Amino acid sequence: MKANLSLGSVFGIKIKVHWTFIFLIIWIIFSELKHGGNKDSILFNIALVLAVFVCVILHELGHALTAKHFEIETKKITLLPIGGMASLERIPESPKQELLVTLAGPLVNILIALLLYFIIPVKELMHLNFTETFESLSSFTLQNFLFYLYIVNIALVVFNLIPAFPMDGGRILRALLAIKMNRVKATQIASNIGQFIAVLFLLIGLLYNPILIFIALVIFLGAYGENKIVQHMAILKGHTAKEALMTNFTTFQPNDTVKDAIKIIISGTENNFVVIEKDAIKGLLYYQDIIENAKNENVLIKDIMNSSFKTIKSTDDLKTVYQLIHNQKNSFFPVLENGNLIGVIDSANLNEFILFQPKFVY
Numbered sequence: 001m002k003a004n005l006s007l008g009s010v011f012g013i014k015i016k017v018h019w020t021f022i023f024l025i026i027w028i029i030f031s032e033l034k035h036g037g038n039k040d041s042i043l044f045n046i047a048l049v050l051a052v053f054v055c056v057i058l059h060e061l062g063h064a065l066t067a068k069h070f071e072i073e074t075k076k077i078t079l080l081p082i083g084g085m086a087s088l089e090r091i092p093e094s095p096k097q098e099l100l101v102t103l104a105g106p107l108v109n110i111l112i113a114l115l116l117y118f119i120i121p122v123k124e125l126m127h128l129n130f131t132e133t134f135e136s137l138s139s140f141t142l143q144n145f146l147f148y149l150y151i152v153n154i155a156l157v158v159f160n161l162i163p164a165f166p167m168d169g170g171r172i173l174r175a176l177l178a179i180k181m182n183r184v185k186a187t188q189i190a191s192n193i194g195q196f197i198a199v200l201f202l203l204i205g206l207l208y209n210p211i212l213i214f215i216a217l218v219i220f221l222g223a224y225g226e227n228k229i230v231q232h233m234a235i236l237k238g239h240t241a242k243e244a245l246m247t248n249f250t251t252f253q254p255n256d257t258v259k260d261a262i263k264i265i266i267s268g269t270e271n272n273f274v275v276i277e278k279d280a281i282k283g284l285l286y287y288q289d290i291i292e293n294a295k296n297e298n299v300l301i302k303d304i305m306n307s308s309f310k311t312i313k314s315t316d317d318l319k320t321v322y323q324l325i326h327n328q329k330n331s332f333f334p335v336l337e338n339g340n341l342i343g344v345i346d347s348a349n350l351n352e353f354i355l356f357q358p359k360f361v362y
């Protein structure tokens, strides 16, 4: 089952919906039926949720397009039942850039809310007394639809600005701290605050709202993960690929078979391989492809290898390699020096390299 449904792309950025999104729709239908809703109320609420998620996509595009301005590409925007996520190829290290990229998201919702404020018009609704407002808001009209959308956009701004790193508010906090202190320390503080707020969300979620429990988990793990990444990047700064590469590695010829590869896998710890012919790299043979073809041992390696791949130069900064490894599905790369293959690098040996650096804190 594919995890994401593709909705197409905007400005070259793929927009995807996670399959669990369907649970949100099912949940709306159930909760409407439970509260005596009818076809109209169900359709109204589903349409509202879809409109909210269009606003969420626009919010994420705000981040992505500002990042693009700083030459940072965004691979995709994913919609989850708990919100959206823009997968930037890297987080800007300059606090000013991070601040602008982060602020652009909530700013989009502020603009949408402002636009709706004048279209609806909200002012007229405010003049009514409580009972009148309540009555006027309970019908399924376009004006009410837009009014709810207006409220949700304001709520999105407020919620996103809670300083729970790695949510927007937390990123703003980290960026502001990083102006005054080094980025590792700033991230540590922001992620501690983020994890503290996540625990509060978890407690509130357990009492009142199950969706908040998921958000709490995402924040808690996100804060932990990003803090680790920043620490690792600081450790790797100034080191080159040549220092971390593996020089004991097996290569194959295009006409070798899957059987040959399996033999090497079983007799050692190598999983991925470089395929060479006459000193030139022809492709990479990944573990996953070997497993998938294991039943047919006579398949030639040239038929299952990947011929489009990235290579690393021995002089490349390990920080760049780290980012590459974290952004690619297959984290195995050949390392070249003056065009010659001198080694390979993968996530396991890069992690080992980090572990043995004096700056590493257990």
Ligand SMILES: [Zn+2]
Binding pocket: 059, 060, 063, 105, 106, 160, 168
């Ligand atoms: Zn955002």
